[in-house]
Structures are given as C-alpha cells and as structure tokens.
Amino acid sequence: MRERLLALGADFRGDDHQIDTYFRVLNGRLKLREGTIEHVLVFYDRPDQEGPKDSRVVLYHPEGPSLKEALMAACGPLVVVDKIRSIYFMGNVKFHVDEVRDLGSFCEIEAIDADGTRTREILLEQCTRYMKECGISQDDLISCSYSDLLLQRKR
Numbered sequence: 747m748r749e750r751l752l753a754l755g756a757d758f759r760g761d762d763h764q765i766d767t768y769f770r771v772l773n774g775r776l777k778l779r780e781g782t783i784e785h786v787l788v789f790y791d792r793p794d795q796e797g798p799k800d801s802r803v804v805l806y807h808p809e810g811p812s813l814k815e816a817l818m819a820a821c822g823p824l825v826v827v828d829k830i831r832s833i834y835f836m837g838n839v840k841f842h843v844d845e846v847r848d849l850g851s852f853c854e855i856e857a858i859d860a861d862g863t864r865t866r867e868i869l870l871e872q873c874t875r876y877m878k879e880c881g882i883s884q885d886d887l888i889s890c891s892y893s894d895l896l897l898q899r900k901r
Contacts, residue, residue, distance in 0.1 A: 747843050747853050748832060750880050756834035756841060759783065764831050767814065768893045769821040774802070775891060776821075778814050783833060787813065794894075796887040798873045800866070825900075827892045838864070839872050841880075846892050848899065853882060 752758065764781035774791030787808055792801035808814075827846060834841040842854040855876050857869035877883075888895070 747880060751834045751841055754879060756836045759833040762831045764829050766827040768824040769817055770824050794890050796889045798870050825893045825896050849895055
C-alpha cells in the first residue's frame with residue numbers, strides 16, 4: 747500500500763505512533779489521540795456500515811496533559827487503541843496506513859471537504875477511485891471502528 751501511494755504521487759508526512767483513548771459518551775465516539783504528528787481530541791459520529799460513509803467530525807487541539815486527566819476523571823476510559831499510522835496526502839484526500847496493536851494492518855481513505863466546495867458525490871468518487879487504484883475491494887472493508895473491534899475481542 748505504501749509503495750502504491752508513493753507511485754500515485756502521495757505526499758508522505760511521516761510515521762506517527764498514536765495512542766487513542768476512547769471515552770464513554772451518549773452519542774457517537776469521543777477519543778483523545780496522542781501522537782507526535784497528530785495530537786487532538788476528536789468527536790465523530792458516523793453510521794456503522796461498510797463502505798464510504800458520511801461522518802460528522804469535531805476536532806479540538808489540546809495543549810498539555812490536563813485535558814486527558816479531566817476526561818479520564820469525568821468519563822473513564824472505554825478502550826485504548828495503540829497504533830503506528832503512516833500519513834499520506836494527495837490533494838484533499840488523506841490516507842492512513844495503520845498497524846494496530848492486537849488487530850493488524852489497515853488502510854483508511856478520507857476525502858476531506860474543508861472549504862465546502864466539494865459535493866458528497868465528488869468526495870465519494872475520490873474514495874472509490876483511490877480504493878480501486880490501491881487495490882482495496884469491497885470485501886476488505888470493515889463496518890466499525892478499531893475501538894469496536896478491540897471491544898469485541900474482549901468479550
């Protein structure tokens with residue numbers, strides 16, 4: 747996958763060891779991502795289904811460890827995802843190539859409409875095109891989060 751992305755002209759941004767701590771919430775998912783490239787509190791809500799899906803995402807870039815301490819005290823952790831993520835960009839499309847502890851290897855494609863100029867159809871076409879170019883089939887897709895997969899393993 748890494749070789750394919752570079753051959754397609756992707757801009758490699760580096761490897762990021764990320765620790766994602768998921769918190770108990772009433773709606774969607776809330777995680778604190780601690781990494782060397784990406785360090786952010788992420789709320790996201792999306793349907794659990796295979797294939798491309800609409801996501802509502804809210805990002806907060808915290809300063810220092812006090813936010814995690816407050817969230818741990820208030821909510822308690824649900825599950826922790828430990829992964830090494832290789833990050834690539836091609837225009838507005840972000841690629842994650844992940845090695846997830848206790849789960850394995852994954853690739854995620856995010857077509858991002860940061861400025862409100864791309865329609866849902868354009869974003870979906872970008873995801874579909876890069877899935878084909880990267881050799882990702884419908885059978886390779888998962889319907890849930892890494893956190894869900896880890897929680898399923900614990901049961």
